Amino acid sequence: MSLRKRSLVTGIAVLAGLLSxxxxxxxxxxxxxxxxxxxxxxxxxxxxxNSVKTTLATCPSLCDGNTAGERDAYVEFDVTxxxxxxxxxxxxxxxYSWNPYPARVTAYPAAGAASGEGTWASRPAxxxxxxxxxxxxxxxxxxxxxxxxxxxxxKTFALRQETHNTRVYWASKENSNAALRPRLTVTYETAxxxxxxxxxxxxxxxxxxxxxNARPLTxxxxxxxxxxxxxxxxxxxxxNLTIRAKREQMTCWNGGGTRQYTTxxxxxxxxxxxxxxxxxxxxxxxxxxxxxxxxxxAFWLRRTAVSTGGDPNDGNxxxxxxxxxxxxxxxxxxxxxxxxxxxxxxxxYRYPFPGTTYPGxxxxxxxMEWEPDVLRFYVDGTLISWAPRTPATTPWFDDxxxxxxxxxxxxxxxxxxxxxxxxxxxxxxxxxxxxxVRVYQR
Numbered sequence: 001m002s003l004r005k006r007s008l009v010t011g012i013a014v015l016a017g018l019l020s021x022x023x024x025x026x027x028x029x030x031x032x033x034x035x036x037x038x039x040x041x042x043x044x045x046x047x048x049x050n051s052v053k054t055t056l057a058t059c060p061s062l063c064d065g066n067t068a069g070e071r072d073a074y075v076e077f078d079v080t081x082x083x084x085x086x087x088x089x090x091x092x093x094x095x096y097s098w099n100p101y102p103a104r105v106t107a108y109p110a111a112g113a114a115s116g117e118g119t120w121a122s123r124p125a126x127x128x129x130x131x132x133x134x135x136x137x138x139x140x141x142x143x144x145x146x147x148x149x150x151x152x153x154x155k156t157f158a159l160r161q162e163t164h165n166t167r168v169y170w171a172s173k174e175n176s177n178a179a180l181r182p183r184l185t186v187t188y189e190t191a192x193x194x195x196x197x198x199x200x201x202x203x204x205x206x207x208x209x210x211x212x213n214a215r216p217l218t219x220x221x222x223x224x225x226x227x228x229x230x231x232x233x234x235x236x237x238x239x240n241l242t243i244r245a246k247r248e249q250m251t252c253w254n255g256g257g258t259r260q261y262t263t264x265x266x267x268x269x270x271x272x273x274x275x276x277x278x279x280x281x282x283x284x285x286x287x288x289x290x291x292x293x294x295x296x297x298a299f300w301l302r303r304t305a306v307s308t309g310g311d312p313n314d315g316n317x318x319x320x321x322x323x324x325x326x327x328x329x330x331x332x333x334x335x336x337x338x339x340x341x342x343x344x345x346x347x348x349y350r351y352p353f354p355g356t357t358y359p360g361x362x363x364x365x366x367x368m369e370w371e372p373d374v375l376r377f378y379v380d381g382t383l384i385s386w387a388p389r390t391p392a393t394t395p396w397f398d399d400x401x402x403x404x405x406x407x408x409x410x411x412x413x414x415x416x417x418x419x420x421x422x423x424x425x426x427x428x429x430x431x432x433x434x435x436x437v438r439v440y441q442r
Contacts, residue, residue, distance in 0.1 A: 030187045031081050033155070034362075037115040038075040038173045038182060041123035043068045050118030056095070056170040056182075058105060058161035065165075072123060073159040073170055076114035077184045080365050081282060082152050082381050083194065083440075090187040091149035093157055094140040096171040096180040101136040103164035107143035110156040126158045136168055149186055152365065152381035194278055194440040201436045202241040207234060211272065212411075215265045219256030224294070224416030225263040226252040234264035240433045243413040245286075245295060247428040261422070266411040273304045273408040274439060280367040281411075282435040285324040285331075285359035286427075292326025292360070294422035296414040297432035299366060301407040303400060316341045317400030319375065319407065320348070322366040324359045325419045326426075332358040334366065336377040338389055340396045347394060349386030351379050363435055371442075372403060409437065 040050045040057045044066065056073035063069030073095070082088070093107055112124030131143040149155055161168055171180035200211050207214060214229035225245065228234075233244050245263045252259060281299045286292065303317035318339035325335070330350075337348035353359065367378040375389040391397040413432040416422060 029189075030185060031079075033077040033079040033081075033184050033186065035173050035182055035184075036076045036078050036154070037113060038073070039114055039116060039118040040071050040073055041118045041120055042071045043120045044071070047071075047118070051116055052174055054172055054175045056159075056172045057167045058103075058159055058170070059167045060161055060163065060165055062165050063167065070120075071161075071167065074110060074114035074124065074156060075159075075173075075182045076154060076156040078362065079149060079152050079155050079184075079186065080363060080380060082186070082188055082365075083278070083280065083367065085194075086151075086188045086381075088146060088149050088151075088186060088188045090185075091144070091146045092185045093143045093145045094183050094185070095143075095159060096140050096182075097136050097138060097168060098171075099136075100138045101164055101168050103136050103168050104132065104134050104162040105136060105141070105168070106130075106132040106160050106162060107145060108158045108160065109145070109148035110158045112156060113154070114156050124156060124158070126160075130157075145184070149184075155184065193442040195442070196438060197277070197441045198272055198274075198439040199436065200241075201239070202236050202434065203239055204236055207236050207241070207266075211268060212266045213269060213271070215267075217250075217253045218265075219252040219254070219259065220265075220414070222417040223263070223414045224259060224421055225261035225414070226250040226256060226259045227265045228262050229264065230262075233262050234266065240435055241411070243297070243411065243432045243434075245413055245415050245428060245430045245432075247422070247426075261415040261428075263413045263415050265413075267302075268409045269304065271408075272439075273406040274301075274441070275403060275406050276370050276372070276441060278367060278369045278440040279319075279321055279409070279438075280365065280440070281321065281437045282363050282365045283322075284363045284433040284435075285326070286430040286432060287324060287326030287331040287358075287360045288427075289328050289331055289358075291425055291427040292331055292430070293328075293426050294416045294420050295326035295426065295430050296323065296417070296419060298323040298410075298412050298414070299434075299437070300410050300412070301368075302410055304406045304408050317405060317407070318346075319368060319370065319401075321368040321377070322359075322379070327420055330419060331360060334359055334364075334379055336368070336384060336386065338375065338394065338401075340400050345396060347389065349377075349384065351377075351384045351386070353379075363433070370401065370407075373397070375401065409439075411437070 059071040108126035110124040305315035320337040323335040333350040
């Protein structure tokens with residue numbers, strides 16, 4: 001289990017204790033974001049390529065007798081998993097030194113990435129000082145960087161040494177001992193009133209069949225794959241759920257015929273459904289720009305059919321928290337959508353990821369909040385501009401998103417269909433990975 005996952009589980013334990021409580025509206029939780037990159041930016045040309053080293057170095061401008069010997073250590077983290085509206089109460093940057101030094105060291109926020117060979121001219125700009133240590137201790141040295149961590153996203157920090165004119169070495173991302181690598185710990189409070197009521201962290205070794213149905217050998221008319229519940233297509237390992245699409249010939253049951261692909265389809269029908277809540281997943285798409293045509297992972301909610309009661313909208317209603325279709329046209333965005341039925345009566349929006357980021361470059365957090373008369377959609381904590389959906393934006397809102405409707409969860413990975421079929425460039429097997437699924441309610 002990764003450090004990040006351990007800290008999230010700790011946070012959930014805190015939240016879980018509040019499920020039956022009527023006390024504080026906000027709950028404390030902690031996460032440890034992934035360390036993405038680090039390097040030493042140096043004026044000393046003899047240092048060469050610093051992009052892969054087991055140590056980072058800091059040194060003042062007069063370093064070991066060199067008047068142009070300054071070295072700064074930069075570290076970069078990917079902060080994900082902060083719920084919308086969460087308030088960061090503490091963020092602590094920690095770097096490990098093997099020895100004590102009488103060196104004054106200050107941490108700064110940086111505007112760029114902590115990657116590359118570390119040439120002095122390419123170092124990122126820094127902002128106002130965050131925290132200073134008057135000396136370096138052996139072991140982890142903690143810097144308060146709370147002012148620079150206000151939400152999800154890339155966070156880069158510079159460590160600058162101001163006194164003691166010889167180098168101080170710090171353990172880096174590449175250090176063979178993972179327990180010594182730089183780390184960032186973020187403590188936050190969840191938005192007022194949201195309490196965790198259902199979760200799957202996928203920390204075991206098998207799919208939890210008390211929470212999920214994995215549909216057996218079947219098919220969909222718009223999908224080009226046979227859907228199976230085999231371990232080849234759906235499994236839990238390493239703290240993640242994986243739904244795997246494969247290029248293999250199989251004959252589906254119930255008249256689906258022989259198809260050239262296999263995949264899996266999960267839902268919580270009969271196990272869990274909800275009226276209102278915050279529905280959140282952290283997931284990684286397999287889709288890149290040139291190798292993913294016809295691949296289509298999704299996290300969505302479907303209205304649970306009611307067999308009695310005469311509801312004219314029985315079974316109608318769908319909320320797509322995210323759809324992540326592949327191919328060069330689609331791979332860089334996440335689609336959020338709502339349906340009344342499949343005539344179709346729907347509204348949707350494609351959220352373009354910022355800069356060079358995209359859903360397949362790593363894990364991202366997708367969330368939807370459903371409350372009376374409003375639906376809000378988020379990607380990595382950002383409320384997308386299309387949201388919110390209300391009765392004013394959606395004439396049929398009250399038909400399908402009213403207080404009597406209950407919705408179950410679905411995790412799917414379709415192959416082919418409406419947005420194009422795989423071709424020779426589509427890389428398979430392809431893995432849709434899910435770190436967690438959580439449901440909060442007020």
